[in-house]
Amino acid sequence: MDQPCLGMTDCSICHSSNGFLCRECLKNRYGEELEEVRANKEWICPHCTEEKGINPYWFCNRLLCLKKRNIALTVNTFKARKMGYKSVAHMLMDQLQGAVKGGDDKLFG
Template sequence: MGKQQGECEYESLRKTRISENKTRMASLGLDRHADAFLSLISSKSPIKKSTIRKAEVKVLGAPRRSNRLKGKPAYVERPMSDSSRKASIGKTIPAWRKLGLESRGGGARGSFYDQVLGICCHFCRQKKLCAEEDCKRCNTGDMNEPCTGKTECTACYSSNGILCRACLKIRYGEDLEVVRKMKDWMCPHCIEEKGIRPYWICNSSLCLRRKKMSPTGIAIYHAREEGFESVAHLLMDQLKKPKHRLSWHERRA
């Protein structure tokens, strides 16, 4: 009985609040605004989908036709002399000649990237044409000629021994002219494998990661501040110390 009486009280209270709210809305004029808003929504027309107009293609002049369809030869093959045929074998046009320049530009690494003629340096991994004046490969485009601006290891003859002039000097403290005259020059990989020079290692990022060491980055300035000729000399001095197993950044700190 008490439960039914409680429900009746709730319903009466609810109806009282509803009537009060309606009276308040009527006094504010919200009923009229609500009716106007509903009529505005119902009177709106459905949204039309926009159509994309295709641009008209105007043909200027007569359309092109293939000579092959007309029964004519597509190109005229000119006979090549024996001398010009032999000269063109194994040759390509260097990148700097394609740009119409008169020289390759200066710089120890060269200035032009050429994925055909360029030989990749093991350290900087740049396939740029060298800036050497006597290089027939980078000057004339003869792919059968070696690049005189890159080193070549006499022990392994692999890509590990190919270094450009700048990387050879900055990273290992060697001059390209001296290396050219040496008939038994070996790359840092072969020197390390043969044990000729202790703690003399290749300091490229690839090789240092294989040794679980952090790459040095641009460390030539720090090496010269410490009085070393190159980055390899700095690393050799660091590896001789007891804490040589620490990473490069920990040793530098």
């Protein structure tokens, strides 16, 4: 990642700023590679993935969406890496899935 903010994604559904992610955010937050995403004309951004319910334990972890859940992105980025997760999204999905199975519906505030 010599130039992390070159190139952006484009969501096949919303084509909005929700679907514009740079290389670094795409990799760290969602575990996806920019080249693969840009080659996939059917790619759906994390925000639309959540809105459409495509993945039951997935939610958008952009700053505004995290603020609504009282979750700090920076802390989670370092925590996810330290815990061995592919991305913040993978860590949060694992936590949410564990909370749902454990009956904790107040995991994120």
